[in-house]
Amino acid sequence: MQLSTSTEADDKSTGSKKTELILSYEEVEALGRELDELRARIVADLGQSDRDYIYKIIKAQRGFEVAGRGLAYLGWFPPAWIAGVGSLAVSKILDNMEIGHNVMHGQYDWMREPSLNSREFEWDTVCPADQWRHSHNYMHHTFTNIVGEDRDIGYGIMRMDRDQEWNPYYLGNLLYASMLMVGFEWGVMLHDLEAENIVQGKRKWTDIKGLAKGMWRKASKQVLKDYIVFPALTGPLFPITVAGNVSANLVRNLWTFSIIFCGHFPSGVQTFTPEECENETKGQWYLRQMLGSANITGTPLFHIMSGNLSHQIEHHLFPDIPANRYPEIAPEVRAICEKHGLPYNTGTFSHQIFSTWKKIAKLSLPNSWTEDDDNFSVKVERERKGVA
Secondary structure, eight states, X not given: OOEEEEEEEOOTTTOOEEEEEEEOHHHHHHHHHHHHHHHHHHHHHOSHHHHHHHHHHHHHHHHHHHHHHHHGGGTTSHHHHHHHHHHHHHHHHHIIIIIIIHHTTTTTGGGTOGGGOTTTOOOSSSSOHHHHIIIIIIIIHHSTTBTTTOTTTTTTTSOOSTTSOXXXXXXXXXXXXXXXXXXXXXXXXXXXXXXXXXXXXXXXXXXXXXXXXXXXXXXHHHHHIIIIIHHHHTGGGHHHHHXXXXXXHHHHHHHHHHHHXXXXXXXXXXXXXXXXXXXXXXXXXXXXXXXXXXXEOOOHHHHHHTXXXXXXXXXXXXXXXXXXXHHHHHHHHHHHHHHTTOOOOEEOHHHHHHHHHHHHHHTTSOGGGSOOSOOEEEEEOOSOTTOO
């Protein structure tokens, strides 16, 4: 296997130099086999401990929700209101991240438990589960970080890569990101509509009619539950309970946006062109997932509250393996990266989130006004040597 490194002036607009690591076809296929072996070993070991884990998380989530809803009856007492909001927010975060996101990836389908079946599960957010499975499970996880194909790159409203053509609209990059963060569950719900294509006339009402109906059905139930039924049950405390539920949803939105954006947009995460990914082998697919994702270091509690998306690299390599296994897998994935000279993008939450917002700010400006922070990239020899 051959490994070579070269340096060249890659960014003509700034004159900055990039180091390019070139991996041979054979080396990438060897990397793929190592990851296949790791996956097979973990899958063969799934069992009772994984069942116990997810049931324990569900029990905790329900406990926090009951506590949060119950404390709403003491909402007139500020410390109780704050505790209720915190408890309900934790419940919603667990439901979205460690339960909903992971169950809908099929991580627990092997249990043959109807309530944890990826095709049946519905979560506590305004986005219909079936639409999320298309926009996230299929679109994002299939076309990860391919500019123009992975719609998570900017969510159709932001410029999140230097290869996206700049125009004055992107001067509002920070504003669009802030708005998306505050209303993240609504942004996720609207993701499958492809709003930018509607504006450009590429999608018509007939194309989105079914999606819109599904969104209306799911969102109306969520609004009725959080902003009418549960507040009404607290009688004269109705407005205080509404404020509490708005706050819990806001906390969940800020947290999930931050964790998810740290997974793909900090400095050092690589993007790809559609041409680079044509006729991709399994090994090349693995490599793209590794280079297109970033981790966050933290405590076991932090990892649970992030749905283990703090192990975004491992999640993108093995999206259908129970997320509680990612901390166990991570050292081996990192060792494989080091063995092949590949970067393993990880850092503290403060580092990754600062890097992400810095990128959002810089990409609001033309490339010629800013420097590219990513001075290292990995390329693959697409064909086996000696093969036309």
